[in-house]
Amino acid sequence: MTGPPAPGAAGRRPIAALRAVRRSAWTVAIVGLLGALLAVEKLVHPTLNVFDMQSLVDGALPLCLAAMAQTAVVLSGGIDLSVGPMMSLVNVVSALLMTHATNGQAVLIALGLMAVAAAAGALTGAVIVATGVPDIIVTLATGFVWGGLALHIMPIPGGAAPAGFAALMTGELGSVPSGLVVILAALAILWEPVHRSPAGLALYAVGSNRAAAYLSGVAVGRARVTAYAMGGAFAALGGFALTASTTNGNAAAGTSYTLTSVAATVLGGVSLAGGRGGMIGPVAAALLLTLINTLLTFEGVDPNFSLVVQGAIVVLVVMVAGLVLVRRRGA
Amino acid sequence: MGRHPMPAVNLLEVRGVSKRYGAVVALRSASLTVAAGEVHALLGANGAGKSTLVKILTGVIRPDAGTIEMSGRPVRFASPASAPRAGLAAVFQDPSLVPDLTVRQNLRLTGADPAGVRRWLAAMDLGVDEDDLAGDLPLPLLRILDLARALAREPRLLILDEITAALPADLVERVFHVIRRWRAQGRSVLFISHRLVEVRTICDRATVLRDGADVGTLVLAERAEQQIVALMLGPMAASPEALRPAGPGAGTRPDAAVRDRAGGASAAPLLLEARGLAVSGALRGVSLSLRAGEIVGVAALEGQGQDALFDCLAGNRRADAGEIRVAGRTLAPRTPYDAIRAGVVLVPADRVHALLPQRSVRENIALPLYNRAARWGPIDLRDEGARAGAAIARLAIDTRAQRQVRRMSGGNQQKVVVARWLAAGFRVMLCFDPTRGIDVGTKRQIHRLLRDLAAAGAAVLLFTSELPEIPLVCDRVLALYEGRVVRELPARAADEATLLRVVHGLAREEPPG
Numbered sequence: 001m002t003g004p005p006a007p008g009a010a011g012r013r014p015i016a017a018l019r020a021v022r023r024s025a026w027t028v029a030i031v032g033l034l035g036a037l038l039a040v041e042k043l044v045h046p047t048l049n050v051f052d053m054q055s056l057v058d059g060a061l062p063l064c065l066a067a068m069a070q071t072a073v074v075l076s077g078g079i080d081l082s083v084g085p086m087m088s089l090v091n092v093v094s095a096l097l098m099t100h101a102t103n104g105q106a107v108l109i110a111l112g113l114m115a116v117a118a119a120a121g122a123l124t125g126a127v128i129v130a131t132g133v134p135d136i137i138v139t140l141a142t143g144f145v146w147g148g149l150a151l152h153i154m155p156i157p158g159g160a161a162p163a164g165f166a167a168l169m170t171g172e173l174g175s176v177p178s179g180l181v182v183i184l185a186a187l188a189i190l191w192e193p194v195h196r197s198p199a200g201l202a203l204y205a206v207g208s209n210r211a212a213a214y215l216s217g218v219a220v221g222r223a224r225v226t227a228y229a230m231g232g233a234f235a236a237l238g239g240f241a242l243t244a245s246t247t248n249g250n251a252a253a254g255t256s257y258t259l260t261s262v263a264a265t266v267l268g269g270v271s272l273a274g275g276r277g278g279m280i281g282p283v284a285a286a287l288l289l290t291l292i293n294t295l296l297t298f299e300g301v302d303p304n305f306s307l308v309v310q311g312a313i314v315v316l317v318v319m320v321a322g323l324v325l326v327r328r329r330g331a
Numbered sequence: 332m333g334r335h336p337m338p339a340v341n342l343l344e345v346r347g348v349s350k351r352y353g354a355v356v357a358l359r360s361a362s363l364t365v366a367a368g369e370v371h372a373l374l375g376a377n378g379a380g381k382s383t384l385v386k387i388l389t390g391v392i393r394p395d396a397g398t399i400e401m402s403g404r405p406v407r408f409a410s411p412a413s414a415p416r417a418g419l420a421a422v423f424q425d426p427s428l429v430p431d432l433t434v435r436q437n438l439r440l441t442g443a444d445p446a447g448v449r450r451w452l453a454a455m456d457l458g459v460d461e462d463d464l465a466g467d468l469p470l471p472l473l474r475i476l477d478l479a480r481a482l483a484r485e486p487r488l489l490i491l492d493e494i495t496a497a498l499p500a501d502l503v504e505r506v507f508h509v510i511r512r513w514r515a516q517g518r519s520v521l522f523i524s525h526r527l528v529e530v531r532t533i534c535d536r537a538t539v540l541r542d543g544a545d546v547g548t549l550v551l552a553e554r555a556e557q558q559i560v561a562l563m564l565g566p567m568a569a570s571p572e573a574l575r576p577a578g579p580g581a582g583t584r585p586d587a588a589v590r591d592r593a594g595g596a597s598a599a600p601l602l603l604e605a606r607g608l609a610v611s612g613a614l615r616g617v618s619l620s621l622r623a624g625e626i627v628g629v630a631a632l633e634g635q636g637q638d639a640l641f642d643c644l645a646g647n648r649r650a651d652a653g654e655i656r657v658a659g660r661t662l663a664p665r666t667p668y669d670a671i672r673a674g675v676v677l678v679p680a681d682r683v684h685a686l687l688p689q690r691s692v693r694e695n696i697a698l699p700l701y702n703r704a705a706r707w708g709p710i711d712l713r714d715e716g717a718r719a720g721a722a723i724a725r726l727a728i729d730t731r732a733q734r735q736v737r738r739m740s741g742g743n744q745q746k747v748v749v750a751r752w753l754a755a756g757f758r759v760m761l762c763f764d765p766t767r768g769i770d771v772g773t774k775r776q777i778h779r780l781l782r783d784l785a786a787a788g789a790a791v792l793l794f795t796s797e798l799p800e801i802p803l804v805c806d807r808v809l810a811l812y813e814g815r816v817v818r819e820l821p822a823r824a825a826d827e828a829t830l831l832r833v834v835h836g837l838a839r840e841e842p843p844g
């Protein structure tokens with residue numbers, strides 16, 4: 001800051017705020033796109049009210065949490081293909097344990113399960129670090145384990161959740177959908193403390209350039225394990241969201257979330273190579289994908305075809321962004 | 332950290348350290364002592380094992396055998412994080428700043444004291460915006476940041492693995508200034524460089540490694556250089572040819588005749604012409620021309636537009652204005668592919684970007700061959716092998732770790748980048764610091780190679796951060812300053828003192844033509 005300008009840095013010294021916006025341009029764009037779509041929706045269907053916002057968040061909550069789980073891992077330079085099965089497993093176990101529980105007990109059960117899921121995530125991470133087997137293979141395998149366990153515990157859908165617990169996740173708090181509160185609380189209590197700590201810095205560093213991080217003295221293995229543990233905790237929350245919205249357990253409930261979580265993560269501006277991105281983008285992307293799905297259903301589009309549309313949108317957005325990036329670099 | 336009167340033991344004592352990777356012996360048996368208050372050089376040809384030793388000293392890798400003592404006490408590190416606690420800090424050969432983090436975050440990552448880093452940067456007359464992403468900074472600044480970060484830990488022994496390789500002359504001077512201050516405080520430096528002039532300037536003693544073992548330690552007196560070269564290259568390579576010292580006034584050069592002829596024969600065809608090249612914020616109207624058989628040097632301090640100039644010519648970026656002609660035909664390259672097809676090839680500054688680190692040497696060299704227009708069908712492995720083999724032999728590439736290029740020593744990786752164009756063929760070679768990190772023996776081979784290429788009818792544009800190289804290999808030199816060519820000199824007149832003046836924008840003169 002003092003002294004003559006750094007070599008090569010002369011003549012490009014944008015204002016800090018501007019730079020912050022430019023660096024998170026993608027997040028801003030995705031949130032903007034979501035806002036625009038909501039606005040259009042409001043124009044076309046003026047009946048849109050709090051209840052619609054409510055149902056959007058309720059529908060999107062499992063995907064939002066799955067995307068957060070995936071993002072934690074992808075930021076560290078990994079990938080987690082066990083997010084969906086983990087959600088199923090937590091869904092099934094929580095529905096089983098909560099069948100006759102009071103609301104207070106349900107909350108305690110949830111906290112306990114979250115700790116177990118985080119530990120399972122940490123274990124997955126430790127296996128990846130210790131054996132050097134690629135993450136994609138290890139998490140594919142653990143995914144089969146979680147999925148199989150879920151089926152074993154509950155071959156046919158069953159169990160239940162107390163109404164109060166369900167309302168905690170899918171009801172409304174004042175005039176705000178409680179799902180939003182859950183997401184914000186998860187960000188504030190689970191993610192931000194890590195994100196702002198040296199451990200969070202290490203997580204980004206390891207994702208960005210593992211060799212450089214190692215040379216800088218970062219405990220690379222610990223950072224990667226932390227990422228998978230965070231992923232496990234978020235996936236558990238996603239499982240509770242399934243339990244709350246269906247008030248029962250279903251061993252297949254989470255299956256589709258593995259790949260949609262990757263889609264939301266990418267759409268949310270997180271680099272699949274690791275090290276770049278944040279949590280807001282993927283959450284917004286999850287809401288966006290859900291909203292598009294709802295709109296298509298509302299317009300009477302065949303649900304199978306709406307998957308085609310969703311996929312096309314992911315490709316289109318990523319492609320446009322890629323072109324913009326190429327332009328900027330070539331200029 | 333309070334300083335005690337030094338006991339009569341060495342600060343660092345390394346004995347019989349070895350390391351092998353499968354069949355590759357990176358270090359056979361290396362011993363080394365560094366005294367307190369000493370700047371000690373660690374020298375050796377490419378692949379001799381210098382960086383391997385540095386990595387062992389800092390806990391990045393574990394040795395197979397041998398002992399390391401600091402102040403007489405044995406030490407053993409489990410990870411890079413534990414070395415600083417024993418009073419060791421290193422600047423590694425490859426930048427260790429994490430690209431997607433800001434400078435500030437990078438400092439926090441290592442627990443470096445930002446105030447200390449700022450102080451050391453100020454001592455080198457530099458500043459940096461700490462909110463910049465490390466990945467956006469130019470390589471020299473990254474190296475300086477790496478250095479400041481290591482210095483801020485106040486280690487007793489500072490290890491510098493080729494820190495000067497990517498630095499322009501003025502920054503090297505500032506680094507030396509800091510090293511001298513460091514030594515005056517009774518602390519030590521282990522200094523690795525292929526530039527013997529630097530070693531003579533800054534170091535007290537030198538230990539030479541050859542093929543993974545130490546072959547001698549000597550005090551750097553007046554005539555030590557030839558001794559060093561002889562030790563480095565071994566008895567077989569120590570021909571009178573190899574013993575000739577580098578630098579200005581290096582006696583008769585084998586290529587002197589070629590250069591004089593080129594100087595007179597301006598009738599050779601123009602291979603590359605650029606007129607009024609401009610890039611906002613970097614280049615302000617650069618014109619140049621290269622004839623067949625000519626090597627034109629580019630001399631500049633850091634950040635005077637040389638990156639943009641080479642990028643434009645090589646098709647990595649488009650100029651805002653100006654024209655490029657190759658052998659008389661206009662070239663507006665949109666991608667490197669266009670430039671390569673026209674016969675303009677680049678040996679880039681950052682070998683990391685130019686190589687496929689996980690692939691073999693041969694594939695890396697053969698890569699441009701695959702790119703020939705309308706080349707379908709199976710790859711002609713015999714032809715590929717022959718071309719790659721010839722290039723490997725010509726550059727004397729150490730192929731012990733050839734299955735994956737990333738495992739080769741830094742200098743040998745650099746040679747692979749040059750070798751690929753030898754195999755592919757070209758008309759104009761743009762060399763951006765091609766001898767960075769290359770040992771003295773190979774450096775001369777590369778100089779001779781460039782002269783040979785020119786003699787065979789190619790044109791070479793050569794940027795080098797090592798000014799003494801210019802009179803040694805070039806015919807003419809262009810000095811860039813603030814995005815303009817401020818001076819053109821015949822190589823004969825381009826001694827280091829003159830060059831230093833013109834690259835600083837002193838002795839300004841209207842560019843001819």
Ligand SMILES: Nc1ncnc2c1ncn2[C@@H]1O[C@H](COP(=O)(O)OP(=O)(O)OP(=O)(O)O)[C@@H](O)[C@H]1O
Nearest residue numbers: 352357377378379380381382383732738739740742
């Ligand atoms: N991970 C690895 N796997 C296999 N071989 C390796 C590995 N790392 C280094 N080597 C080999 O060990 C030898 C010594 O390499 P090192 O990097 O120490 O050389 P150096 O003296 O630093 O050379 P330079 O001056 O070119 O940087 C080389 O032959 C290299 O190919």
Ligand SMILES: [Mg+2]
Nearest residue numbers: 381382424741
């Ligand atoms: Mg090296």
